[in-house]
Amino acid sequence: MAEADSYERALRPLLRQAGGYARGILQSRADAEDAVQQAALKGLERIAQYDDARPFAGWWFAILRNCCIDMLRRRARAATVPLDGHDPPAPDQPEPFDLAQLEAALASLPPTQQEIVRLRYHGGLAYADLAEALAIPRGTVMSRLHNARKALARALGEEIP
Amino acid sequence: MTMIRPEELSAYLDGELDPGRAAEVARAIAADPRLSESFRAIGKLDDRCAAAAEAAAFLPDVPALSRRSQRSRLPQWALAGAALLALRGGVRLIDTVSLAYGLQAIALLIVLALVLRSVGDGASAMD
Numbered sequence: 001m002a003e004a005d006s007y008e009r010a011l012r013p014l015l016r017q018a019g020g021y022a023r024g025i026l027q028s029r030a031d032a033e034d035a036v037q038q039a040a041l042k043g044l045e046r047i048a049q050y051d052d053a054r055p056f057a058g059w060w061f062a063i064l065r066n067c068c069i070d071m072l073r074r075r076a077r078a079a080t081v082p083l084d085g086h087d088p089p090a091p092d093q094p095e096p097f098d099l100a101q102l103e104a105a106l107a108s109l110p111p112t113q114q115e116i117v118r119l120r121y122h123g124g125l126a127y128a129d130l131a132e133a134l135a136i137p138r139g140t141v142m143s144r145l146h147n148a149r150k151a152l153a154r155a156l157g158e159e160i161p
Numbered sequence: 162m163t164m165i166r167p168e169e170l171s172a173y174l175d176g177e178l179d180p181g182r183a184a185e186v187a188r189a190i191a192a193d194p195r196l197s198e199s200f201r202a203i204g205k206l207d208d209r210c211a212a213a214a215e216a217a218a219f220l221p222d223v224p225a226l227s228r229r230s231q232r233s234r235l236p237q238w239a240l241a242g243a244a245l246l247a248l249r250g251g252v253r254l255i256d257t258v259s260l261a262y263g264l265q266a267i268a269l270l271i272v273l274a275l276v277l278r279s280v281g282d283g284a285s286a287m288d
Binding site: 015019024036040098120126142147150153156158 | 167168169170171172175177195198199202203205206207209210211213214215216217218219220221222223224226
């Protein structure tokens with residue numbers, strides 16, 4: 001019970017960022033809520049395995065990331081067997097031009113670069129949490145994030161000299 | 162002149178360098194127009210990404226956590242009720258008026274403490 005209470009206390013401040021992160025990947029608010037819900041439950045099931053010397057946000061966002069990937073896979077499988085009257089989920093609502101442009105530019109990056117940008121901005125993760133979530137050293141976080149920023153700027157028609 | 166690796170500009174912007182290195186990077190940016198231009202471009206992109214993330218953020222409903230919060234308070238009420246019943250039963254057996262009042266007062270204090278704690282939990286859960 002004490003572990004579960006600590007888990008809940010640690011998780012609550014992350015939920016808003018988690019919603020934005022999952023929504024960015026899944027492009028649907030309803031699916032994002034489902035993914036966060038699943039990740040909250042999975043985290044609770046695995047809390048006994050969590051080493052509290054490691055950053056909690058990074059540990060939990062790794063679970064959320066996997067839930068989002070699973071959901072995308074299920075969606076892709078479902079899309080190969082279309083059912084009458086069941087269309088794939090459409091994006092929530094038209095986004096302002098700048099956001100749509102940014103999302104399109106982000107989608108054009110390699111998956112590893114998309115991932116680190118989403119975790120950094122939507123997830124609001126610090127470098128230690130990014131290292132934990134992506135299971136890479138902190139130095140790799142630093143270079144990968146910088147390269148992703150350069151690539152994103154290029155995709156937006158800008159340049160980081 | 163201190164050599165600055167490109168990724169250190171990003172790390173400096175993100176506040177992820179140790180204070181000594183951050184001061185060196187700050188000095189290098191001030192002294193080198195090319196570094197300064199790079200840093201400004203990263204900052205501009207950072208602002209744009211942060212604004213997009215803020216626009217996308219929302220607080221999802223996570224019923225599993227809400228249900229757990231409610232469940233976690235139930236045993237306190239059950240415990241309080243059990244304490245009262247046990248004490249009332251015990252008092253009948255002992256049949257000593259002063260002891261009965263004393264025990265009941267203790268029981269009431271326990272109940273009061275549990276109620277206050279429960280109200281406090283409820284208030285923090287609303288935050």
